[in-house]
Amino acid sequence: MLCGGDGACNFLVHPVFTAVEIPxxxxxxxxxxxxxxxxxxxxxxxxxxxxxxxxxxxxxxxxxxxxxxxxxxxxxxxxxxxxxxxxxxxxxxxxxxxxxxxxxxxxxxxxxxxxxHGRAVPQDTRLTDQQLRRARHMLQAVDGRTSGASYREIAEALFGARRVADQPWKTSALRDTVRDLVRDGLAMIQGGYRQLLRHRRRS
Known part of the structure; x- marks a missing residue:
């Protein structure tokens, strides 16, 4: 986006389009x-x-x-x-x-x-279904946290209130999971999302 001194801006993409509509x-x-x-x-x-x-x-x-x-x-x-x-x-x-x-x-x-050649084309393997699901949960967790939700409220939204209530919250594995989702989601927003464009490699 380029803006002039008069406040008028030229957008590279018209703002009426959503992110999924523009390649x-x-x-x-x-x-x-x-x-x-x-x-x-x-x-x-x-x-x-x-x-x-x-x-x-x-x-x-x-x-x-x-x-x-x-x-x-x-x-x-x-x-x-x-x-x-x-x-x-x-x-x-x-x-x-x-x-x-x-x-x-x-x-x-x-x-x-x-x-x-008209042959069957395999799916892109850079992200597995599990990785896609976790990426979605990361963004949902960060969205909830920035909106003022507690970690427990986020866990209930992601995993269901009944599952959260099955064990004491302070020692719950879901508590640690949500904390990790928020931490990793913030890292992804701050530039880590570019790693989604590559295969994970063993170090």
Whole structure:
């Protein structure tokens, strides 16, 4: 958002839209599932059979190239970026740096290639159902806490009053769970949410 001295502001996205209505284009540095498209090396055989399928619809352009979404046909979309100077009418290759995010990017490329070949596309595995559920509970817990709710009230909202009442609150495992949810939720809000864009790796 850019605001002038007269109070008028230019929004990058019109404020009438909700967060779920507008696609978010994360940079490839942050989102390891972004597929980076470049020219096919001349030493490799290639054709342009999939060029039309990868034709961007209303791409976002910046100094790195064209960012757009590709429908995988399974209710999900994959974010692609065609690097600056790459001819969209010529055969394309996916660029996978040999770094810590390499396996994440290989998985994303695999999902794209399967979609292009009409094969079944697996779901994105960066977040399991359990991790998604915990992320939702973290945000609910933080929302409750910032609205003035006690830890016990949050626990009752998340897990049910009967379950909370089953054991003394001061020594309840749910008390510790809610405290952890609030702590981790605050950390996620303060920038930790970017970790959701990558697979968890063993240290």
């Amino acid at each position: 978010v284009f994360w940079s490839p540095e942050e989102d390891s599932s972004v597929v980076i498209l470049t020219d096919v090396p001349s030493l490799l055989p290639s054709d342009n059979i999939f060029i039309d399928a990868l034709d961007p619809n209303a791409p976002r352009r910046d100094e790195t190239g064209e960012h757009f979404l590709h429908d995988l046909g399974n209710g999900q979309s994959l974010r692609l970026v065609r690097l600056i100077g790459v001819d969209g009418a010529r055969p394309l290759a996916a660029l996978v740096p040999l770094d810590a995010d390499g396996l994440d990017r290989v998985e994303a490329v695999s999902r794209l290639v399967k979609a292009l």
